[in-house]
Amino acid sequence: xxxxxxxxxxxxxxxxxxxxxxxxxxxxxxxxxxxxxxxxxxxxxxxxxxxxxxxxxxxxxxxxxxxxxxxxxxxxxxxxxxxxxxxxxxxxxxxxxxxxxxxxxxxxxxxxxxxxxxxxxxxxxxxxxxxxxxxxxxxxxxxxxxxxxxxxxxxxxxxxxxxxxxxxxxxxxxxxxxxxxxxxxxxxxxxxxxxxxxxxxxxxxxxxxxxxxxxxxxxxxxxxxxxxxxxxxxxxxxxxxxxxxxxxxxxxxxxxxxxxxxxxxxxxxxxxxxxxxxxxxxxxxxxxxxxxxxxxxxxxxxxxxxxxxxxxxxxxxxxxxxxxxxxxxxxxxxxxxxxxxxxxxxxxxxxxxxxxxxxxxxxxxxxxxx
Amino acid sequence: xxxxxxxxxxxxxxxxxxxxxxxxxxxxxxxxxxxxxxxxxxxxxxxxxxxxxxxxxxxxxxxxxxxxxxxxxxxxxxxxxxxxxxxxxxxxxxxxxxxxxxxxxxxxxxxxxxxxxxxxxxxxxxxxxxxxxxxxxxxxxxxxxxxxxxxxxxxxxxxxxxxxxxxxxxxxxxxxxxxxxxxxxxxxxxxxxxxxxxxxxxxxxxxxxxxxxxxxxxxxxxxx
Numbered sequence: 001x002x003x004x005x006x007x008x009x010x011x012x013x014x015x016x017x018x019x020x021x022x023x024x025x026x027x028x029x030x031x032x033x034x035x036x037x038x039x040x041x042x043x044x045x046x047x048x049x050x051x052x053x054x055x056x057x058x059x060x061x062x063x064x065x066x067x068x069x070x071x072x073x074x075x076x077x078x079x080x081x082x083x084x085x086x087x088x089x090x091x092x093x094x095x096x097x098x099x100x101x102x103x104x105x106x107x108x109x110x111x112x113x114x115x116x117x118x119x120x121x122x123x124x125x126x127x128x129x130x131x132x133x134x135x136x137x138x139x140x141x142x143x144x145x146x147x148x149x150x151x152x153x154x155x156x157x158x159x160x161x162x163x164x165x166x167x168x169x170x171x172x173x174x175x176x177x178x179x180x181x182x183x184x185x186x187x188x189x190x191x192x193x194x195x196x197x198x199x200x201x202x203x204x205x206x207x208x209x210x211x212x213x214x215x216x217x218x219x220x221x222x223x224x225x226x227x228x229x230x231x232x233x234x235x236x237x238x239x240x241x242x243x244x245x246x247x248x249x250x251x252x253x254x255x256x257x258x259x260x261x262x263x264x265x266x267x268x269x270x271x272x273x274x275x276x277x278x279x280x281x282x283x284x285x286x287x288x289x290x291x292x293x294x295x296x297x298x299x300x301x302x303x304x305x306x307x308x309x310x311x312x313x314x315x316x317x318x319x320x321x322x323x324x325x326x327x328x329x330x331x332x333x334x335x336x337x338x339x340x341x342x343x344x345x346x347x348x349x350x351x352x353x354x355x356x357x358x359x360x361x362x363x364x365x366x367x368x369x370x
Numbered sequence: 371x372x373x374x375x376x377x378x379x380x381x382x383x384x385x386x387x388x389x390x391x392x393x394x395x396x397x398x399x400x401x402x403x404x405x406x407x408x409x410x411x412x413x414x415x416x417x418x419x420x421x422x423x424x425x426x427x428x429x430x431x432x433x434x435x436x437x438x439x440x441x442x443x444x445x446x447x448x449x450x451x452x453x454x455x456x457x458x459x460x461x462x463x464x465x466x467x468x469x470x471x472x473x474x475x476x477x478x479x480x481x482x483x484x485x486x487x488x489x490x491x492x493x494x495x496x497x498x499x500x501x502x503x504x505x506x507x508x509x510x511x512x513x514x515x516x517x518x519x520x521x522x523x524x525x526x527x528x529x530x531x532x533x534x535x536x537x538x539x540x541x542x543x544x545x546x547x548x549x550x551x552x553x554x555x556x557x558x559x560x561x562x563x564x565x566x567x568x569x570x571x572x573x574x575x576x577x578x579x580x581x582x583x584x585x586x587x588x589x590x591x592x593x594x
Contacts, residue, residue: 154375180404186502243415276410280402
């Protein structure tokens with residue numbers, strides 16, 4: 001119960017991780033799977049009742065019911081696996097580890113399924129985003145479960161509460177990790193707010209570009225993790241425009257050569273702003289090169305096609321399309337009249353192979369016309 | 371007790387000790403580093419937009435921390451001040467580019483000065499929207515306050531800005547004038563503003579830190 005009371009919430013996912021599993025596994029091994037199921041169900045429901053206070057009534061009831069259902073299904077299947085007749089009798093350590101493995105796997109799949117249903121997030125994204133934490137958790141839960149089983153078998157009941165120490169350490173470690181993730185997302189959000197303050201037209205544009213860029217990345221077969229990074233890079237791709245004169249950027253009509261050079265600096269400015277943050281390391285080159293062209297006439301480096309990251313190519317296409325069609329009110333930037341979606345798609349295809357990557361344009365068309 | 375049980379218990383003890391070291395020493399430092407990296411990114415964005423602000427943050431940071439120590443602020447209060455120093459000017463992103471670049475602040479009209487002065491309010495509003503930075507929003511919002519305007523009656527209660535705002539106000543003014551007109555003029559300005567724009571206790575601490583620095587570190591390049 002104590003372990004259950006110390007959940008850690010994963011940022012932006014609303015998923016809480018609790019720590020009672022190693023102790024439930026010990027109950028399953030020494031008393032029985034059904035008792036373990038009851039213990040787990042009671043602990044989960046009781047703690048959900050206390051932690052769920054403050055939610056609206058209907059949401060609270062659904063939340064408690066979902067937690068109870070997940071816990072029961074996981075415990076029932078884990079109990080079934082750990083008491084399998086294939087297991088050698090008298091090996092409680094192996095049974096405990098099997099129980100933890102089965103419980104963790106079923107729990108992870110059920111949570112990923114619920115997220116998939118509720119948030120429309122890709123199934124693969126849900127499982128991959130949680131698998132790192134889940135694997136680490138599984139390793140540590142198994143170790144603690146093994147320790148609890150050994151201590152009970154050796155009748156070391158007095159020091160048994162000491163097993164809460166590694167659980168507490170794991171909980172503290174996860175909560176630090178969660179804080180680091182929160183800092184990462186809040187940095188993205190604060191930087192994008194800064195850009196929107198400097199250039200109000202970016203409001204809405206960044207959100208649309210990032211959402212579509214992620215879908216195009218998926219369509220091109222990038223992994224869920226990489227597609228998520230593309231989405232984050234797309235939010236920040238124009239961050240360098242903070243350092244660009246808004247009068248030049250919004251100027252109607254043709255820019256002078258000097259003004260054009262000034263505007264073009266935004267790609268490398270963006271990379272310079274993001275560079276101090278180590279967690280942005282993968283996306284810095286994508287931001288720097290999002291105005292490179294397959295024909296080598298892009299900026300800032302004039303990279304040849306082969307050297308332009310695919311992620312930069314995705315951002316380039318989605319960004320250009322969104323700039324051409326304007327925002328949801330049909331208004332575009334000061335220097336250009338908004339186009340229809342069909343015209344903008346035709347324009348992208350006309351420039352495929354020179355200004356934009358042809359494969360990315362094809363995937364983009366599939367995403368926006370499906 | 372079997373050899374296996376002894377091995378498990380020993381490994382558990384060692385593993386727990388390792389975990390404790392990891393969470394006690396490594397992780398807090400990692401969180402701190404991540405936060406500082408983010409702060410540097412915000413600072414870099416403002417410095418790129420307004421190159422005349424280049425290097426100011428480092429100077430304000432060093433001097434603010436010395437004043438905070440002189441005023442015996444707690445480690446937590448100093449920590450918040452450090453964050454506020456880095457983030458105090460993020461609202462400058464909403465100030466017109468051409469107002470600051472290529473023009474001297476001495477040529478600004480009253481309306482332009484008012485526009486520029488809004489950056490503290492904007493910075494505060496932006497920080498208010500970031501949960502982990504919310505606690506420094508109040509410090510940042512008042513970092514160009516006038517000491518004599520407070521306490522103010524706000525919603526039936528007297529409000530006084532945090533001491534960190536008073537420190538930032540005095541130090542930022544000193545560093546700005548010092549960079550444009552030299553340290554003698556900056557000290558004279560601080561003395562002249564004491565009691566009206568600047569908190570007398572903070573002004574005293576600042577001038578004492580500067581005098582001490584002059585004796586102990588005549589080549590204290592970051593500030594003088």
